[in-house]
Amino acid sequence: MHELAVTESLLNTACDYAIKNNAQRVISLSIIIGELSSIIGDSVQFYWDIISENTICEKSTLVFNKIPAKFICQSCGKEFEINGELIPCPACGRMDLRTIQGDEFLLESIDIEKDPNKKR
């Protein structure tokens, strides 16, 4: 349930960029969620609809781009993705692994609507 704090952080960031770019409103946000980030997209969406009311982000759409967890085996160098469950290296069977992808939780971009008569 820490998604509320996370969603507030997301809203602040999106509003900052939207205002800086003279947006009339925000249409959508593109968000990257790594499988290991422990963020639940549905839960972020739930809070988003509530807390974005009366802001420049009201009624905007959240688009989640999920990226899988990826490990490298430090024994044999094999890179592999996991699907939910933690598994040993499929090549050599050892558990000497390092994460190379899957921690991410990023606001990638926002689509905004702006008045073409205004500068920038």
Place this chain on the structure above:
Amino acid sequence: MSKKTIQIVKKIMSANDQIAEENQEFLNSKNILTINVMASPGSGKTSLILRTIENISSQSKIAVIEGDTAPVTIDSDKISNLNIPVIQINTGGECHLDALMVRTGLEQLDLSNINLLIIENVGNLICPAAFRLGEHFSIVIASIPEGDDKPYKYPNIYRGIQSLILNKTDLLPYVDFNIDYFKQGIEALNPGVAFFPLSCKTGEGFDKWADWLKTRIQEMK
């Protein structure tokens, strides 16, 4: 109206991380080693803190920040009974401490001559992992009755920690807990993490943890 895409690519937690960094700078300026203790409810966070205080308070001055979801002072009372400065942060139902809450706690604590600050996070294996507080070391306490599969089910909390305590080893004869299986999961997530199986009840294994902590405090001076 025209539509435009603004590229951002920004970590969403960065506001919290920024405050965490400021907290750490403040703690560095006072040479206060700070540890963030995370665990599920009932794993023995308060027991570990009490025993740690007992073990090292003759050599180091300790202060404690207690994170709790409700305004119940059971934990902080136990600590203040030992004449240790303690501040309780009531998160108002939130499942974790964040850097701003810790900053508020730091402002309220008398930190003069303190060498070690222990932050007891809210009992939870998911949310606290996402929020840095300004600590120098993050610690997780697992315990035997929770089961040996926890690293596989809650991988995030075990990654990025510097020390792992496995508490309640006195219960090993009564519980099916495969330490090798548990350690294999940990090694995959966090190779080489300092690992201390111990019992806060009997004191078995406790000295190794206390020595590790004393060394970290020395390094801070």
